[in-house]
Amino acid sequence: MTRRRVTDASSPTLFQRLWLSETIRLREEHAGPLEDTEANRLARAEGGDLAERIQHRALLLARRDGQWQALLHWLQGARLAGLLLIVLALLSGAGLALAALGDGRQPVNVFWALGSLLGLNGLLLIGWLLGLLLTRDNPGALGRLWLWLSEKLARDASAAQLAPALLLMLQRQRLTRWGLGLMVNGLWTLAMLAALITLLLLLATRRYGFVWETTILGGDTFIALTQTIGALPAMFGFSLPDIELIRASGDAAIASEAARQSWAGWLVGVLLVYGLLPRLLLALFCLWRWQSGKRALRLDLDLPGYGLLRQRLQPDSERLGICDLAPAALHQPQAGTSAQEGSGALLLGLELDDRRSWPPASLPRGVADAGVIDSREQRRQLLEQLTRFPPERLAIACDPRRSPDRGTLALLGELARSASATRIWLLPPMPGEILDSARLADWHQALDQLQLTHRDSSPLTWLETGHD
CATH class of the missing domain: 3.40.50 (Rossmann fold)
Known part of the structure; x- marks a missing residue:
């Protein structure tokens, strides 16, 4: 008779199987060995190498003791936490655009608006790049916030080892930085996109005048700075105010429609090129590193917790007798039915x-x-x-x-x-x-x-x- 593997809609992915294996290992390190006679027997019958048997054993124990259901609840909480952060990013981006342009009653100081739109984003981007180069993998403030929200929204007591197991697993392939980078840059991409859309809506529905103001700097400084910043957006077809227009905008907002459109195009181009595109490209780069790193994830079979399972899951010979200490807590016996089709x-x-x-x-x-x-x-x-x-x-x-x-x-x-x-x-x-x-x-x-x-x-x- 040929054995048939049984799969169902709730079958975990390879990433989730590795995650459960690490979770069970941490649980046994803290609470002692689990009662695993049946799980070991079924894992041996499943076949495969040692890593596959460890994953199958972990899945059986997780389904028996509630870790698999806790993982599903944790993922649901993580999605809700991510949705809350997305909503916050969109509202923040729209708020940046509103703060930058105002209600249209007063002329818009172009460099004050530029600082409002790009200042915080630029500072945090530099901080993230420095952290990527100088610090070791860690979840960071935003990562810790997301993990905390995920755990709170999951509301499952069996999820205690899930977050530590996830971080340990990711750190072995240095994936924490890329997962966090994907989240950070993805959220900032959404924030900049919301700011850009809100900026276009405000410019399309209100009449804004643009000026620049200074007390200690000369007009030539603003002319050079404006043209330097606008040179790259101009390559993509965005308008670049000429020298006379920039100089004239230092006295008062120019009433001509062409002047307003020129400054508006410059501001939109700068936001797109220096705000949205860098975050989008970094998010795509982090996504590529995350996906390639996920495919390279493996169990570290040299860890003591996995080494103890080698003889039980790939025994050289079967032997009787007590080979493990008694577990700290006995699981409640459970019945059920076979997942395979029986006969006779x-x-x-x-x-x-x-x-x-x-x-x-x-x-x-x-x-x-x-x-x-x-x-x-x-x-x-x-x-x-x-x-x-x-x-x-x-x-x-x-x-x-x-x-x-x-x-x-x-x-x-x-x-x-x-x-x-x-x-x-x-x-x-x-x-x-x-x-x-x-x-x-x-x-x-x-x-x-x-x-x-x-x-x-x-x-x-x-x-x-x-x-x-």
Whole structure:
């Protein structure tokens, strides 16, 4: 029988699998090893190299313990945080344009307007470039704000290790700077775009006059500065005021339409070339470095946390005995169904009394008997077989005279996850024996918590036909 990989709409990307692997590693470093017997067995059955098995194990543990759901919630919170920052950037850009031009009642000081539009952007751009060259990878103020907003909006207690794991993973490929750079320059691109659009709308709907004013500088200084700044935008077709127009604008706003259009074109061109385009090009460059760096991400298998998994996920030989310390907190046993399509019907007994006759004499044709499972080696072999060849229907016979201890319930849940449908058969007492009603009630309560179907009557008809 050929095994079939099962994928679903919630399958994680490679980046998310690496992120979950790092999250589980950090969790085990802080809280101790997790109960991972089933996850290791399924990861070994999945095959692949050690890195792929570690990722598969991490995904299984994350889905069992809630980290995968927490990651989805965290990503949702990150998107909401990003949306808030985008709205803030757009409003800030529009506010810069409004502050630069005013309401049109007073002439616009061209260099004051230019400073309002480009001053803060230019200073922060220089600061970012210096930080890129001189400092090590760190999330920065904006990055920390985004991480804080993401965590607050996620509202998931299982997300504690997600942000540290993300930063550690990115720092190994020096991706933090490019991810942060993409966010910073992307937001500034939106802010400058909003400022440009607002500037065009104001210039299209209001009449502005333009002047330059100074007390200690001469007119020739402003003429040279204006033409120097406007030279590059002029190459893209934007207007550049001539010397006479610049000199005349130092006394009062010129009333001619041509003068207003010339100054407006100069201001728009300068904002586009020195404000919007540099941020856009840097955002695209950071996006390229981010995407190429993401493709190069790998697990660091030399880390101690991953080194301990090598023998468990790629063993040279199987061995019995305790190989890990007890976890700090035990997970609650859970049932479920196999994600693979099963076939056939299987009956097995779990830790049955030797005096009980097994298998039942009336076992229907087409129903396989797995015998009585007692030892750890028998459990391991059965689970390995069910992982490769899951049955469509599985019935497990239990002796209700025994207590439903945690190990037994965990095994029942693991067996149930290896079949398409499972029923628990609580065997009747043998002749001359009396069944403790309190213990039977404990079995019913425990199986109900596992959400496993249980019957006191024989399930052989169900095994044979699929119904009672």
